[in-house]
Amino acid sequence: MKYLLLSLIKIYQFFLSPKVGIFRQFYFFPAACRFEESCSDFAYRIIKERGTLKGSLLAIKRLSRCHPFLK
Amino acid sequence: MSNLFNTYLVTPFFNALILIYNFLPLQDIGLATIILTFIIRFVFFPIFYKSTRQQIIMNRLQPKLLKIQKEYKDDKEKQVKAQFALYKKHKVNPLSGCLLTLIQLPIIFAVYRVFLNGFSSERMADLYGFVSRPEIVNTIFLGFINLSKPNLGLALISAFLQFISSKMLFPSSKNTGADQPQPAQKMTNIMQKQMVFLGPIMTLIILVSLPSIIALYWTATTVFSIVQQWFIQKTIKVGMETEIKENGGN
Numbered sequence: 357m358k359y360l361l362l363s364l365i366k367i368y369q370f371f372l373s374p375k376v377g378i379f380r381q382f383y384f385f386p387a388a389c390r391f392e393e394s395c396s397d398f399a400y401r402i403i404k405e406r407g408t409l410k411g412s413l414l415a416i417k418r419l420s421r422c423h424p425f426l427k
Numbered sequence: 428m429s430n431l432f433n434t435y436l437v438t439p440f441f442n443a444l445i446l447i448y449n450f451l452p453l454q455d456i457g458l459a460t461i462i463l464t465f466i467i468r469f470v471f472f473p474i475f476y477k478s479t480r481q482q483i484i485m486n487r488l489q490p491k492l493l494k495i496q497k498e499y500k501d502d503k504e505k506q507v508k509a510q511f512a513l514y515k516k517h518k519v520n521p522l523s524g525c526l527l528t529l530i531q532l533p534i535i536f537a538v539y540r541v542f543l544n545g546f547s548s549e550r551m552a553d554l555y556g557f558v559s560r561p562e563i564v565n566t567i568f569l570g571f572i573n574l575s576k577p578n579l580g581l582a583l584i585s586a587f588l589q590f591i592s593s594k595m596l597f598p599s600s601k602n603t604g605a606d607q608p609q610p611a612q613k614m615t616n617i618m619q620k621q622m623v624f625l626g627p628i629m630t631l632i633i634l635v636s637l638p639s640i641i642a643l644y645w646t647a648t649t650v651f652s653i654v655q656q657w658f659i660q661k662t663i664k665v666g667m668e669t670e671i672k673e674n675g676g677n
Binding site for chain 1: 471474475478479482528531532534535589592596597614615618619622625626629630648649651652
């Protein structure tokens with residue numbers, strides 16, 4: 357499960373990520389990370405470190421913070 | 428769902444493409460593809476430019492935001508207020524986020540779909556009343572590239588442009604102002620370094636078996652993004668230095 361998630365994140369980054377993915381030039385808006393570390397990099401690291409369940413929760417929490425009023 | 432997607436996204440783009448094709452003195456679907464791509468990119472260019480600008484300012488404000496967070500640790504309300512004041516002072520409208528990025532995907536996929544669908548007579552049934560139906564669609568680009576078949580040359584050009592674009596976007600020695608790269612930064616850098624070479628290779632693998640009109644669309648988009656990137660790097664970086672200084676610099 358953990359490796360499935362990690363590979364999915366890598367696949368996302370490789371193709372779709374507006375920051376590094378190969379489809380990046382097709383986006384109409386630039387990559388808009390408000391954090392130093394992009395959400396997918398963070399998700400990858402945290403799932404690797406804390407495991408599937410805890411890591412995923414933290415990653416979702418992080419994603420939900422990606423909006424104008426960071427708390 | 429797929430019906431909605433076709434009616435409201437694929438069909439309008441298809442009509443736009445044929446409309447451009449009809450207007451061209453030299454009927455060539457390749458030229459129409461390039462023009463449509465550039466029109467779409469130009470329409471979104473002001474937003475792209477503005478967002479990039481804000482992105483750069485936001486990055487510069489990051490240390491201050493962290494300071495505010497520490498200062499008003501126990502008072503969320505004050506913290507939000509202080510952040511707002513900071514945004515206002517630097518004229519940043521913090522309207523961005525990763526979800527905004529993902530809602531663009533259907534549009535991108537729709538344009539891709541138009542080119543993949545091709546120009547059979549069944550497709551022509553999707554034309555609106557005011558778009559006249561071309562007798563035949565000339566898919567021979569510049570008189571010698573058949574865009575309905577794969578083409579190695581165009582795929583290679585796309586891959587090469589992908590490489591140029593990556594090289595521009597991820598300079599090899601990155602100095603973001605931080606004294607030493609944090610582990611997080613390091614991971615992003617590794618990914619970027621890999622993408623400089625893996626990206627073009629994957630581009631080639633994808634495009635080599637698809638109708639080469641996709642490769643042409645890819646090439647046109649990448650060319651635009653390279654010019655856009657060059658323009659942004661040239662104008663924003665310079666303008667920003669003076670603006671930050673004028674705003675007090677701290």
